[in-house]
Amino acid sequence: MISSITKSTLHLSSTKRFYVGKSFLRCLSGPPIIQEPVAQPINLVNEPILGYLKGSSERSLLEDALQHRQSTCEEIPIVIAGKEYWTDDVHYQTMPSNHQKKIAKFCYATPELLQKSISASLEARKSWEKVPLNKKVDIFLKAGDLVSTKYRSQLNASTMLGQGKTVFQAEIDAACELADFLRFNADFAQRLYDYQPVNVDPSIRNSVRHRGLEGFIAAVSPFNFTAIGGNLAYAPAIMGNVVLWKPSDTAMLSNYIVFRLMEESGIPSGVVNFVPAEGPTFGRAITTSPHLSAINFTGSVPTFHWLWMQVGQNVDRFRNLPRLVGECGGKNYHFVHSSANVEHVVNSTLRGAFEYSGQKCSACSRLYVPSSLWKQIKEGLVEGMKQMKIGPVTDFDTFTSSVIDERAYNRIASYIKHAEQAPHIEVIAGGHRDKSVGYFIHPTLLETKDPRDRVMVEEIFGPVLTAFVYDDNAVDETLELVDSSTSFALTGAVFAEDREFLAQAAERLKMSAGNFYINDKSTGAVVGQQPFGGGRLSGTNDKAGSPHYLLRWTSPQAIKQSFNHLTQFKYPHMEK
Numbered sequence: 001m002i003s004s005i006t007k008s009t010l011h012l013s014s015t016k017r018f019y020v021g022k023s024f025l026r027c028l029s030g031p032p033i034i035q036e037p038v039a040q041p042i043n044l045v046n047e048p049i050l051g052y053l054k055g056s057s058e059r060s061l062l063e064d065a066l067q068h069r070q071s072t073c074e075e076i077p078i079v080i081a082g083k084e085y086w087t088d089d090v091h092y093q094t095m096p097s098n099h100q101k102k103i104a105k106f107c108y109a110t111p112e113l114l115q116k117s118i119s120a121s122l123e124a125r126k127s128w129e130k131v132p133l134n135k136k137v138d139i140f141l142k143a144g145d146l147v148s149t150k151y152r153s154q155l156n157a158s159t160m161l162g163q164g165k166t167v168f169q170a171e172i173d174a175a176c177e178l179a180d181f182l183r184f185n186a187d188f189a190q191r192l193y194d195y196q197p198v199n200v201d202p203s204i205r206n207s208v209r210h211r212g213l214e215g216f217i218a219a220v221s222p223f224n225f226t227a228i229g230g231n232l233a234y235a236p237a238i239m240g241n242v243v244l245w246k247p248s249d250t251a252m253l254s255n256y257i258v259f260r261l262m263e264e265s266g267i268p269s270g271v272v273n274f275v276p277a278e279g280p281t282f283g284r285a286i287t288t289s290p291h292l293s294a295i296n297f298t299g300s301v302p303t304f305h306w307l308w309m310q311v312g313q314n315v316d317r318f319r320n321l322p323r324l325v326g327e328c329g330g331k332n333y334h335f336v337h338s339s340a341n342v343e344h345v346v347n348s349t350l351r352g353a354f355e356y357s358g359q360k361c362s363a364c365s366r367l368y369v370p371s372s373l374w375k376q377i378k379e380g381l382v383e384g385m386k387q388m389k390i391g392p393v394t395d396f397d398t399f400t401s402s403v404i405d406e407r408a409y410n411r412i413a414s415y416i417k418h419a420e421q422a423p424h425i426e427v428i429a430g431g432h433r434d435k436s437v438g439y440f441i442h443p444t445l446l447e448t449k450d451p452r453d454r455v456m457v458e459e460i461f462g463p464v465l466t467a468f469v470y471d472d473n474a475v476d477e478t479l480e481l482v483d484s485s486t487s488f489a490l491t492g493a494v495f496a497e498d499r500e501f502l503a504q505a506a507e508r509l510k511m512s513a514g515n516f517y518i519n520d521k522s523t524g525a526v527v528g529q530q531p532f533g534g535g536r537l538s539g540t541n542d543k544a545g546s547p548h549y550l551l552r553w554t555s556p557q558a559i560k561q562s563f564n565h566l567t568q569f570k571y572p573h574m575e576k
């Protein structure tokens with residue numbers, strides 16, 4: 001019976017099997033041909049979040065950087081194999097809180113330049129792939145240190161002004177998360193070698209080595225996280241890949257600083273090419289190249305679907321089947337049980353829904369509250385919203401600022417207008433909006449009687465939270481609604497003190513979120529602590545910030561090295 005066989009018995013029997021043909025073998029020996037990298041120890045500690053209190057040195061450095069960035073319009077080239085290019089298709093990045101203020105000038109790459117960058121990256125691949133892992137690790141550790149020291153204030157200032165983040169939101173993203181991605185990925189890349197295949201026969205050596213993918217990777221990044229741009233472009237690079245990085249128009253300046261900082265850390269020219277471009281022009285260039293090996297995308301569902309379809313339509317062109325990694329939107333929930341701590345629910349929801357004006361893929365945008373707690377929770381939310389300061393990011397008391405651009409403003413405003421007109425929705429607080437100077441939309445709380453209204457189902461990606469009040473006796477039906485009423489499955493949170501309920505909810509909502517929180521808000525995943533990504537329409541769930549993510553960027557090769565010479569081709573049973 002298999003259960004009675006111990007591991008060592010199995011081992012022994014397979015060893016025996018290897019030795020059966022010994023008489024036909026002449027045993028040789030020698031060192032392995034392919035050497036495995038020797039890991040260097042990395043002290044994995046998340047980058048501490050600095051306080052930026054009045055009078056602190058980090059605050060004065062940041063204030064200088066903010067001043068500098070506000071009085072400059074940085075000219076940002078396309079960079080291919082270390083060479084700078086300009087085209088006539090000129091664009092500007094402006095400040096979301098003051099749309100007349102330009103902070104960067106850049107231009108779109110033409111199809112010809114995109115072809116050039118593909119060729120340049122394939123050329124760079126030849127030598128980059130050969131650079132030993134420990135050298136790559138050194139580069140990434142140096143980059144992590146440059147992020148947390150020399151470039152910290154520049155990264156934060158450009159993220160604040162260009163992407164509309166408050167000081168705290170910029171710090172957890174452009175400084176801490178970016179440094180964490182660089183350092184943790186260096187460690188994760190080394191740890192991939194911890195798995196090696198079984199070696200049971202001393203005359204045979206089995207091993208696995210990690211190669212970069214053959215071809216180039218296209219990294220297409222969103223506006224809302226500087227660190228995500230850096231991770232999309234550089235996590236593949238540490239595995240030996242070459243990358244075309246198309247940054248978002250509205251995160252251009254911070255992403256360019258990341259690109260230059262990585263060069264300073266020692267990434268050779270051409271390994272990552274910085275190619276601002278019009279979205280579909282870039283999409284068509286990469287998906288019609290036979291050398292596309294993967295797309296590393298973060299952004300909205302429609303863009304990812306479009307790219308996926310382009311790859312499908314060109315599938316017979318590719319030398320390797322491209323891997324499609326996409327992290328997309330969410331319709332994230334807070335589900336409150338009648339046993340929950342009200343004060344904690346209120347504060348967590350105010351942060352989860354309204355920090356960075358709800359422009360986190362993980363932002364809470366639907367809230368399920370039992371009728372027994374609604375009055376208290378509603379009062380708490382409204383009171384908190386009254387206390388939130390909405391303004392420019394240069395005012396350090398601002399809780400949240402404007403949304404990213406006019407397109408986002410109009411989209412979010414259309415949901416609020418819908419709510420204002422729908423008979424089954426009440427605007428409880430907020431709703432005020434004004435785009436005359438910046439794209440300001442005040443945090444808005446809605447209450448709907450229809451849990452399947454568009455405001456409860458579609459990603460709004462703005463500071464709009466909708467509450468649905470359920471009957472305390474209808475917990476099961478409401479959990480069913482949470483799970484089934486949207487097509488997304490990114491993040492979600494349950495709040496309760498009743499442990500039995502929490503266990504039940506964790507089971508019932510298992511597939512509803514890639515990142516599931518118990519008594520914590522739906523936002524704020526930390527690299528290495530809460531690996532990130534969702535299922536269903538929310539993405540391919542490759543868990544950025546974990547070792548699993550790096551597996552997408554390697555094409556492992558299994559190697560069997562034999563130390564024997566066969567002395568004949570026949571098998572033992574053929575001996576006579």
Ligand SMILES: NC(=O)c1ccc[n+]([C@@H]2O[C@H](COP(=O)([O-])OP(=O)(O)OC[C@H]3O[C@@H](n4cnc5c(N)ncnc54)[C@H](O)[C@@H]3O)[C@@H](O)[C@H]2O)c1
Nearest residue numbers: 221222223247248279280283299300303327328329330361
């Ligand atoms: N799941 C996650 O980890 C995660 C993280 C951040 C943001 N997001 C999602 O990203 C979205 C917000 O970001 P966004 O507004 O920048 O998204 P977006 O889809 O508009 O743009 C993302 C990137 O794709 C580019 N692009 C647009 N059309 C393209 C095309 N046809 N071909 C190639 N590239 C194209 C854009 O220029 C940008 O660089 C939200 O839906 C949010 O939920 C998800």
Ligand SMILES: N[C@@H](CCC=O)C(=O)O
Nearest residue numbers: 360361362523524525532
């Ligand atoms: N990692 C971030 C979300 C990134 C998406 O925008 C969080 O967990 O809040």
